[in-house]
Amino acid sequence: MYDRRLDAVIVAAELGSFASAGRRLHISTPAVVKQVNTFEQEYGLTLFDRSRSGVRLTAAGEEFVADALPIIDRCREILRRARNRTESASAPIRLGVSMLRSGRRILDLWQRDAGRHPQIRLELVSMPDDRQSIDDIIMHLGERIDMVSTAFDAESWHGVCNTLALDAEPLCIAVTREHRLARLPRVTLDDLAGERIHIIRRHHGGNDRARDMLEQHSGIELINIDHYDLDVFNQCAQIGDPMISKPMWDGVHPQLVNVAVDWPEPVELSYGLLYALHPEPQVRDFVERIRELNGMRGA
Numbered sequence: 001m002y003d004r005r006l007d008a009v010i011v012a013a014e015l016g017s018f019a020s021a022g023r024r025l026h027i028s029t030p031a032v033v034k035q036v037n038t039f040e041q042e043y044g045l046t047l048f049d050r051s052r053s054g055v056r057l058t059a060a061g062e063e064f065v066a067d068a069l070p071i072i073d074r075c076r077e078i079l080r081r082a083r084n085r086t087e088s089a090s091a092p093i094r095l096g097v098s099m100l101r102s103g104r105r106i107l108d109l110w111q112r113d114a115g116r117h118p119q120i121r122l123e124l125v126s127m128p129d130d131r132q133s134i135d136d137i138i139m140h141l142g143e144r145i146d147m148v149s150t151a152f153d154a155e156s157w158h159g160v161c162n163t164l165a166l167d168a169e170p171l172c173i174a175v176t177r178e179h180r181l182a183r184l185p186r187v188t189l190d191d192l193a194g195e196r197i198h199i200i201r202r203h204h205g206g207n208d209r210a211r212d213m214l215e216q217h218s219g220i221e222l223i224n225i226d227h228y229d230l231d232v233f234n235q236c237a238q239i240g241d242p243m244i245s246k247p248m249w250d251g252v253h254p255q256l257v258n259v260a261v262d263w264p265e266p267v268e269l270s271y272g273l274l275y276a277l278h279p280e281p282q283v284r285d286f287v288e289r290i291r292e293l294n295g296m297r298g299a
Contacts, residue, residue: 001075006068007139008035009047013065016054023203026135026160079143080278092123093286096137096145099230099252100129103149105166106273109293120286131227142276146283151246151269153205162277164287165270166294171210171263173197174245174256176237186260193219198236198243200225206269210244213264 012021012032022029040047047061057065097103103124110122125145127137137145141161151169173192175181181191197214200207201224214220223241225232230253236243237255248271250258261267275287 001079002072003039005035005039006072008032009039010065010069010072012036012048012055013057013061016056018055024160025139026156027132031132091280091282092121093283094123094125094144094146096127096148097124098127098129098134100228100249101127101134101148101150102248105248105271106147106149106290109290113289113293117285117289120282120289122286129227129229138274141274142279142283146279147273147275147287149271149273151248151271152274153269156205157274160277161274162279162287163270164273164275164291166272166290167270168268169246169248169271170260170266170268171206172245172247172258172260173242174233174236174249174253174258175242176240176255177257179240179242181242181259182257184259186262188262189213189217189220189264192242193217196221196223196241198223198225198232198241200227200244206267207244209265210263210267213267 007025008021008027008031011024012018015021015024018032018036019029022032025032036048039045045060045064046058047064048055049058095103095106107122127145127148128134134148138148138157138161141147152163154163154165157163173181173187181187184191192214197220199211199214199222202208202211211222214222225243232243233253233256235241237253243256245256245258246269247258273287273290275283279287
């Protein structure tokens with residue numbers, strides 16, 4: 001309904017920084033700069049004064065943002081009302097799934113109860129695992145996809161989407177089946193000495209806590225990765241390097257196995273659902289039922 005580059009313009013205006021806008025939008029700083037620059041060039045506008053200390057709206061930019069905000073809100077309201085008119089109570093709830101976000105635990109929970117709620121229909125929608133695409137999907141939950149099941153830091157998505165934490169997801173190590181560590185039930189940081197460990201770059205919540213501990217060990221070399229996808233799994237399987245992993249990825253790659261880590265202090269993410277800030281009624285009902293089913297596990 002509106003040019004998505006406006007998201008970058010508005011958040012950069014609010015925070016006074018392209019870098020801060022990137023963190024809020026979960027995209028890179030160059031991506032924010034590109035969106036703003038191409039928008040300005042396409043429409044012949046100069047919305048920002050740029051300096052080393054940050055960015056500030058020009059007079060024209062201030063008027064533009066003030067005029068754009070109610071239009072964006074109106075577009076969202078039009079979409080919401082259109083969905084309410086066209087979707088029946090049995091409209092499907094679309095769960096995004098991929099190789100790394102299979103939704104297996106959500107599906108297992110729902111399978112216990114689906115027959116009691118025929119009015120709730122669950123539909124699986126394929127989605128990519130590359131960083132920018134998945135972050136864009138999460139920022140626009142409720143449009144093409146209603147929910148994503150994944151490991152997350154709730155703080156990272158505050159104000160972007162709702163979260164439902166169902167379980168803890170302790171970070172572990174994935175190694176090849178032939179690796180010396182694969183035979184151990186748990187490993188310590190001393191066991192990891194001499195290894196090259198692939199880990200997501202800093203500014204990713206629980207991964208940062210793991211990185212802090214690993215960096216304190218002089219015998220461990222860290223290899224930065226930008227995001228997790230099958231290429232990363234394949235690379236580690238081929239060269240034999242361990243990588244920071246999660247229980248939800250157990251079995252994703254046939255050559256890799258997860259091994260628990262005795263961290264000096266707990267290092268874990270939450271596992272559960274991400275869904276829109278203003279979900280449709282059927283999505284809200286489904287999330288609430290999943291919450292209840294999870295609480296009944298083992299009862």
